[in-house]
Amino acid sequence: MFLIALAVLGLGAGAFVLAAIHADGVSAWVRTLPQRLRKRGWSLLLVPLALQYALLTNRPGTGVGEVLVAVAIVAFAPRVATKAVPFGLLILGLWGVDLVRNYQDGDQTHHLYGVVLAGTGSWWHLVLPEALLFLAAGAWLFLRVGAPGAGYVRALAGRTAAAAAGRPSGWALLLLPVLILSVEVLGLRHWLGQQWWTAEWTVLAAVVLAAGAIFLVRRAPTVAAILGATGLQVLGVYGIILGAIWRPSIPGRYFGLVGLSGQFGSRAGVIGQGLVLLAAGVYLMPRVIREHIAGAPDPKVASLTQRVQTLTQTRTDAVDAAAAELRRIERDLHDGAQARLVALGMSLQAAERMFASNPEAALALVIEAKETSSRALTDLRDLVRGIYPPVLADRGLADAVRALVLDTPLHTELDIDLPGPDGRDSIIEMPVGAAVYFAVAEALANAVRHSGARTVRIHLSYAAGTLRAQVTDDGAGGADPTAGTGLAGVERRLATFDGILAVSSPPGGPTIIAIEVPCGLSSAKISSC
């Protein structure tokens, strides 16, 4: 195989020399090579991996075909190559572990594994660290390059860890390593020798066990913790017994980190490991039992507790907001319409007094009174609009937003997709409609005031129990949702209905303000919103 590798190198050198005749093109090619290689990134690892597999499988013509295929994939489908590399590393790592475990004294096979030539009396003890390194690198790359399944693994790990760690029984996670150790000790792999136990059974068993364990960890963490601690004790006792009746005759069997025979076998190691496991199990057992008796918090209870906290907060906000709103209305009435009505009464009183003596002055006062009453009406109109816009009361959300757009000095595109006959008597319940209306009004006002936008797009839709509104402007962006009180107030008002508001406003725009409120339709009476 080395001869063949040498031949490939020779061919490559020959091609290089041939190409050197076209020196300009080649020097450019060489100069830009590092840059292009950097661009390929992790996908380049696929080539040495291909060579490694070819060497491990001892195939004739070792490596040439595999390497060529790998180069082609890297060149033409670098993304595929990048996503394949972590899997390649993981398989290589497992392969290494397998090599070590199947090694028997007197084994005559030679393998080039990584940088180590593994064969009789050679560098066997370096294979395992190398394999672990490959596994670690593979796992790291798996998450880093976003290989297929990485998102799911990350989410599952996050959810499982959160489910276990968020509760007293963080020990529930112990079940997973205990399970892996048990499977290894039972020697599931070696049942493959039996006729009725096929590879499919092994995969099925692994999947069922893993799924069951994860289910238990998430749904009944205290039970999982007790099982884990019990498993530790059983494994510990088993290890001690194995050590006591030491019979170094079972090839390739391991107990945890220590072999039961061969070069890696160690009676003291097996007994010591058994003692450590037993001690850990005994230490944990009373604790996890206490936790179980105390009662693991029901996931329902946890989520209800969270809900009560949210409701308490939003109720306080709603009460505060209502009080502030009432104060504002009181002040507006006091300084506006009320004051004007007082002035009106005084004008009429003065006119009455002058009616006989100075009819002309009286007339002037009456005209003044008429104007004052008109201004009082204007004040009241503005106030009413701020409390509950009349169009919203008359027609519902869709037409209220249409009316809002008509009063906006910007080009506005409206896309309304609400159920109901033409939004005529819109069936979104009134308090939710009002909250969303004021949210859209605030977003629109911000677009007019700050963004320098030319066009605003408003999208209103209702689907699957959620009312959504999105206001997008093509302005300068860079809006800070935390600055100013407008959007913060809107957010608090929406929170009363479990609604949320999100702002995306990168410098240079566009600014997108998105609102979502869970909401039943008033006709259906699905919920109380």
Added chain:
Amino acid sequence: MRIVIGEDLFLLREGLVKLLSAHGFDVVAAVATAPELLAALVEERPDVGIVDVRLPPTHTDDGLRAALEARARVPGLPVLVLSQYVEQLYARELLADQAGGVGYLLKDRVFNDDQFTGAIRTVAAGGTVLDPEVIRKLLDRHSRTEPLSRLTAREREVLALMAEGRSNAAIAQRLFVTDKAVSKHAAGIFAKLDLAPSDDDNRRVLAVLAYLES
């Protein structure tokens, strides 16, 4: 001139009846709900129906809907819609059939007898009367855009009054200028906005509104 009134507040209804009677109008029906109003408008075929937007039974825009329905059944039936607030949305709906004979005013415009009765007569004659508040919002909306920004302050004033539905004579009186001066301003406005000039008051209003609403 025969008038039908639809207004649910007793004091306002009676006030309107008294005011209009005092100005020599003949109030043939004064009703308090939308169904009654629709029946009265269709049966009486008044010269003008004066309609409050918000009426029973639902206290939303029943009055407006009754007025639109009546105009659908009796095309061009003149209606003057009154409201505590004005919305461009409702103005558009009233103007949508292009049939003329439409008015849309704030209730407080009733305070000015001459203006109010003038509006009733314009609507009865098939003209269009829009509240200055509606026009102000329309102009605000276009204030940033060409070519409206090229109008002089005086031309904008004249444009607003034209859009409200006033005749040249009324505009001249309001601005204390001669009819001729108003004609000149109107010609200037139509030239700058690239509209075909028209001597017919109603068609002129519709042209201006169509321009502003575009």
